[in-house]
Amino acid sequence: xxxxxxxxIGDRLQPSAAAILRRRVFGHTTFVFGAGTLAFIxxxxxxxxxxxxxxxxxxxxxxxxIPPIWNADGSWTHVLGTDQLGRDYLSRVIYGTRxxxxxxxxxxxxxxxxxxxxxxxAGYFGGRIDLAINFIITTRLAMPIILVALAVAALAGxxxxxxILVLGLLLWDRFAVVTRSVTLQVRGLDYVAxxxxxxxxxxxxxxxxxxxxxxxxxxxxxxxxxxxxxxLEAALSFxxxxxxxxxxxxxxMIAEGKEYMFFTPWVITIPGVALxxxxxxxxxxxxxVRDLTAPENRN
Amino acid sequence: MTPPVLEIREVERRFWVSGGAFKAxxxxxxxxxxxxxxxxxxxxxxxxxxxxxxxxxxxxxxGLLQPTxxxxxxxxxxxxxxxxxxxxxxxxxxxQDPYSSLNPRKSIGSIIGLPLRVHGLGTRSEWRPRIExxxxxxxxxxxxxxxxxxxxxxxxxxxxxxxxxxIMRPEVVICDEPTSALDVSVQSQILNLLQDLQRDFNxxxxxxxxxxxxxxxxxxxxxxxxxxxxxxxxxxxxLFRTPRxxxxxxxxxxxxxxxxxxxxxxxxxxxxFPNPLEPPSGCPFHPRCPHAIPLCAAQAPERHRFDxxxxxxxxxxxxxxxxxxxxI
Amino acid sequence: MTALLAVEELxxxxxxxxGTLRPVRGVSFEVERxxxxxxxxxxxxxxxxxxxxxxxxxxxxxxxxxxxxxxxGSDLLGLDEREMADLRGNEIAMIFQEPMTSLNPAFTIGNQxxxxxxxxxxVARGEARARAVYLxxxxxxxxxxxxxxxxxxxxxxxxxxxxxxxxALMCGPKLIIADEPTTALDVTIQAQILHLLAALRREFEMxxxxxxxxxxxxxxxxxxxxxxxxxxxxxSGSVEEIFARPLHPYTQGxxxxxxxxxxxxxxxxxxxxPGMVPSLIGALRGCAFSNRCSxxxxxxxxxxxxxxxxxxxxxxxxxxxxxxxARNALEAAAQ
Numbered sequence: 004x005x006x007x008x009x010x011x012i013g014d015r016l017q018p019s020a021a022a023i024l025r026r027r028v029f030g031h032t033t034f035v036f037g038a039g040t041l042a043f044i045x046x047x048x049x050x051x052x053x054x055x056x057x058x059x060x061x062x063x064x065x066x067x068x069i070p071p072i073w074n075a076d077g078s079w080t081h082v083l084g085t086d087q088l089g090r091d092y093l094s095r096v097i098y099g100t101r102x103x104x105x106x107x108x109x110x111x112x113x114x115x116x117x118x119x120x121x122x123x124x125a126g127y128f129g130g131r132i133d134l135a136i137n138f139i140i141t142t143r144l145a146m147p148i149i150l151v152a153l154a155v156a157a158l159a160g161x162x163x164x165x166x167i168l169v170l171g172l173l174l175w176d177r178f179a180v181v182t183r184s185v186t187l188q189v190r191g192l193d194y195v196a197x198x199x200x201x202x203x204x205x206x207x208x209x210x211x212x213x214x215x216x217x218x219x220x221x222x223x224x225x226x227x228x229x230x231x232x233x234x235l236e237a238a239l240s241f242x243x244x245x246x247x248x249x250x251x252x253x254x255x256m257i258a259e260g261k262e263y264m265f266f267t268p269w270v271i272t273i274p275g276v277a278l279x280x281x282x283x284x285x286x287x288x289x290x291x292v293r294d295l296t297a298p299e300n301r302n
Numbered sequence: 303m304t305p306p307v308l309e310i311r312e313v314e315r316r317f318w319v320s321g322g323a324f325k326a327x328x329x330x331x332x333x334x335x336x337x338x339x340x341x342x343x344x345x346x347x348x349x350x351x352x353x354x355x356x357x358x359x360x361x362x363x364x365g366l367l368q369p370t371x372x373x374x375x376x377x378x379x380x381x382x383x384x385x386x387x388x389x390x391x392x393x394x395x396x397x398q399d400p401y402s403s404l405n406p407r408k409s410i411g412s413i414i415g416l417p418l419r420v421h422g423l424g425t426r427s428e429w430r431p432r433i434e435x436x437x438x439x440x441x442x443x444x445x446x447x448x449x450x451x452x453x454x455x456x457x458x459x460x461x462x463x464x465x466x467x468x469i470m471r472p473e474v475v476i477c478d479e480p481t482s483a484l485d486v487s488v489q490s491q492i493l494n495l496l497q498d499l500q501r502d503f504n505x506x507x508x509x510x511x512x513x514x515x516x517x518x519x520x521x522x523x524x525x526x527x528x529x530x531x532x533x534x535x536x537x538x539x540x541l542f543r544t545p546r547x548x549x550x551x552x553x554x555x556x557x558x559x560x561x562x563x564x565x566x567x568x569x570x571x572x573x574x575f576p577n578p579l580e581p582p583s584g585c586p587f588h589p590r591c592p593h594a595i596p597l598c599a600a601q602a603p604e605r606h607r608f609d610x611x612x613x614x615x616x617x618x619x620x621x622x623x624x625x626x627x628x629x630i
Numbered sequence: 631m632t633a634l635l636a637v638e639e640l641x642x643x644x645x646x647x648x649g650t651l652r653p654v655r656g657v658s659f660e661v662e663r664x665x666x667x668x669x670x671x672x673x674x675x676x677x678x679x680x681x682x683x684x685x686x687x688x689x690x691x692x693x694x695x696x697x698x699x700x701x702x703g704s705d706l707l708g709l710d711e712r713e714m715a716d717l718r719g720n721e722i723a724m725i726f727q728e729p730m731t732s733l734n735p736a737f738t739i740g741n742q743x744x745x746x747x748x749x750x751x752x753v754a755r756g757e758a759r760a761r762a763v764y765l766x767x768x769x770x771x772x773x774x775x776x777x778x779x780x781x782x783x784x785x786x787x788x789x790x791x792x793x794x795x796x797x798a799l800m801c802g803p804k805l806i807i808a809d810e811p812t813t814a815l816d817v818t819i820q821a822q823i824l825h826l827l828a829a830l831r832r833e834f835e836m837x838x839x840x841x842x843x844x845x846x847x848x849x850x851x852x853x854x855x856x857x858x859x860x861x862x863x864x865x866s867g868s869v870e871e872i873f874a875r876p877l878h879p880y881t882q883g884x885x886x887x888x889x890x891x892x893x894x895x896x897x898x899x900x901x902x903x904p905g906m907v908p909s910l911i912g913a914l915r916g917c918a919f920s921n922r923c924s925x926x927x928x929x930x931x932x933x934x935x936x937x938x939x940x941x942x943x944x945x946x947x948x949x950x951x952x953x954x955x956a957r958n959a960l961e962a963a964a965q
Contacts, residue, residue, distance in 0.1 A: 192403075193397040193398075193399060194402065196361075196364075196397070197397065198405075198416065199366055200364045200365070200366060200393070200394060200395050201390050201416055201417045202390035202420055202421060203416070212405055215405070216405065216407055351817075352816055485843065486843060486845070486884055486888060487883065487884065487887050487903040490886075490887035490888070491902045491904075494900055501897075513817075515846075515890060515891050518889065518891040518896075519894055522896070538896070542892070552818055553818060555821070556817040556820065557817065557846070558820075558824075558844070558850045559891065559892075559893075560845040560846050560848070560849040560885065560888065561849055562849045562850070563870065564849075564850060565850055566821055566824040566828055566851060567821055568821075568825050569821050
């Protein structure tokens with residue numbers, strides 16, 4: 004229980020300006036770290052074309068498997084070394100941010116739209132609609148993502164678009180479950196009844212009374228799902244049913260490097276660390292958003 | 303004679319409750335045959351314990367719930383014949399908890415102006431002056447126009463809720479426990495405001511409250527509900543002077559007026575509020591009634607009419623009606 | 631006769647980002663055996679924190695200081711957490727507003743009642759069960775042995791509150807702190823519970839601290855009353871004195887605010903107290919009530935006011951003389 008609820012004077016502690024909000028946001032180490040790292044990765048992705056020292060697709064078999072700079076044999080021409088085809092690893096890691104962020108955002112947006120729509124409808128209307136949507140959610144939970152991806156790859160071939168579609172169409176379950184339960188809570192509040200009594204249509208109640216008040220929950224799930232989508236893409240690419248070669252997907256880089264990992268371990272540690280950092284940053288951001296928007300932290 | 307501004311005819315509302323994994327669903331009559339008529343300018347107080355169905359009745363009057371049977375009429379027109387805007391112009395709510403009755407993401411101006419926007423009343427440029435005029439009327443400083451609910455105190459929020467209810471100039475306002483979430487000193491301000499607005503706009507109120515002192519202060523008539531039925535209805539002064547139904551008598555005896563030395567009365571009510579899924583046979587109040595006679599368990603009492611008053615109790619079957627007083 | 635509980639100069643401080651919040655500022659009172667002290671005030675006045683401070687159950691981050699918290703022969707200030715835990719539920723018991731949050735939904739009533747005794751006393755479980763049955767009957771619950779097997783969610787609100795009272799009585803406490811014990815209940819149930827509480831207090835000779843905002847409850851059940859405003863006691867005295875001759879303008883204002891059946895007439899305005907409670911962050915200048923007081927004058931805004939005792943056990947916190955305060959009340963009533 005928070006201090007305010009004990010003394011019941013939360014009103015009078017209300018911050019006068021955005022200054023307090025700013026202090027709260029910037030005082031939250033987890034949030035600052037996550038948001039900062041993610042912003043950095045985003046900048047890298049946007050400026051990849053001039054940040055990358057080499058063409059990420061240019062092969063040079065004479066220069067294969069050059070070790071990174073911290074190794075005794077490293078060279079400044081290839082800071083992170085090269086892969087088995089002699090492509091510059093730093094350039095590939097830099098271009099890889101684009102793939103990961105693209106897949107993360109696209110899959111998250113798609114599944115977010117599907118899941119939120121289903122969840123909000125189920126929570127708001129209840130009854131038969133709720134039963135039907137719950138059945139859809141259960142059905143979806145019974146489908147193994149990897150196997151579906153394998154089937155899609157077998158039938159339609161593997162491509163970036165297919166990966167996005169598979170992930171976007173399959174990752175909405177958590178959105179649906181979470182938005183359904185928060186919608187149920189919000190629907191019971193008096194301001195929704197007041198809006199209905201005023202004569203608002205269901206669509207209007209959903210759009211202006213319900214959605215703005217469940218946005219926090221949606222944002223938190225969105226960060227989780229984005230991280231999840233990025234990891235799944237890596238897994239699918241590793242299995243060879245994700246992003247096709249020669250695209251610089253981090254998952255694919257790990258897959259292509261796995262034969263050399265005992266002699267040249269950096270070929271898998273470097274994309275591995277990149278993947279880890281991105282996913283960690285997104286999850287920290289999500290944690291931060293959850294903490295900052297939790298009602299007990301609003302003073 | 304003009305029809306009553308709000309009339310409720312034999313309204314019933316059942317909910318279906320699942321009895322558990324292996325039991326059939328059972329009907330729960332939250333409102334079991336209620337008839338009421340409220341005339342323009344009247345303030346009807348609706349009192350009763352939690353679970354007696356008063357909130358369900360209020361939601362039906364607002365059109366948020368459909369009655370299972372019976373009709374609700376506004377000015378003689380059945381509620382289902384009215385469109386959204388028409389109903390909103392007849393009846394508006396003020397809820398108990400000013401913390402959950404205002405959308406925290408909306409500014410005060412947009413909360414109060416919601417009815418105008420929804421029904422497209424007037425032009426955008428006319429909204430602000432109308433909203434500000436209403437803010438003046440309920441005693442809210444205009445500088446709160448762009449504020450958010452979290453920046454307001456409980457009393458100020460309740461003023462916002464009242465302004466939102468009144469901006470469409472409805473005929474009837476349903477006040478569901480309008481002051482019970484507020485502090486004593488704020489409660490009196492809101493009660494005074496409700497009274498002033500009622501007089502100035504010639505409003506009709508239905509005031510739902512468990513606080514009998516509040517009801518006595520605001521209402522012209524009082525209806526007492528017990529387990530989905532109105533067991534007694536009378537003009538306020540008369541009801542408080544001569545409560546007829548034993549339940550009303552117990553309710554009034556339970557009111558703790560601030561008079562030291564009187565101690566706490568023993569209401570002899572028994573403790574068990576009946577399970578509404580298994581309502582008692584006969585008169586629903588008989589298991590708790592200190593004056594119950596064998597007939598009470600066997601047969602439901604009829605509605606006895608006195609001049610202007612109604613009581614559902616077997617004690618009035620013969621002796622009571624003649625003497626006008628309970629035989630207790 | 632020495633008091634059962636003697637609180638002297640109790641302060642609670644909560645450090646916040648905006649400064650130090652001081653919701654309880656120098657509260658002193660005594661509770662005698664077999665008597666009820668009612669602490670009355672509006673939300674945010676510090677009445678609940680006062681009781682939590684006595685029990686050393688303040689929310690995290692809050693600090694309490696006091697010159698003395700005498701209970702029986704000892705001083706609660708000197709006790710460590712283990713000794714305090716031995717006291718809680720044993721010598722001092724608490725009853726809260728919402729019994730559902732204080733009862734564990736996973737255990738039966740009987741289990742929880744018995745545990746309340748077994749935690750503090752070395753008795754056989756059978757003995758504990760016998761006492762649970764005895765007390766459930768004492769608080770008016772029929773078929774007590776069967777009730778012991780029920781879970782909290784199977785009981786109505788009124789029954790749960792009775793179970794809470796029975797649980798508070800398991801160890802035979804000397805002092806009961808009841809924080810808004812009937813606020814969540816219906817009026818008929820409220821009357822029954824308060825009736826019961828008063829009878830039990832007489833029978834077991836317990837001291838009771840009743841925290842409430844309801845002046846009706848205070849009038850009917852308290853022996854002594856302390857009115858709190860903005861973390862301070864602004865007036866204290868016997869219940870008859872407080873209601874017959876309220877001295878502090880805040881107490882007088884509160885009394886005029888409540889509708890009383892048969893007294894306040896329909897259409898007439900109730901009294902009200904305009905304005906808001908001052909911020910309790912940092913130090914207050916002058917009288918805490920001066921910004922809302924209709925009798926305030928220049929000195930009120932700058933001079934701090936002490937709680938002045940005008941007779942044994944009768945005190946008020948105002949710069950005006952008691953005669954002037956009483957005159958103001960009469961004039962306001964005449965209007």
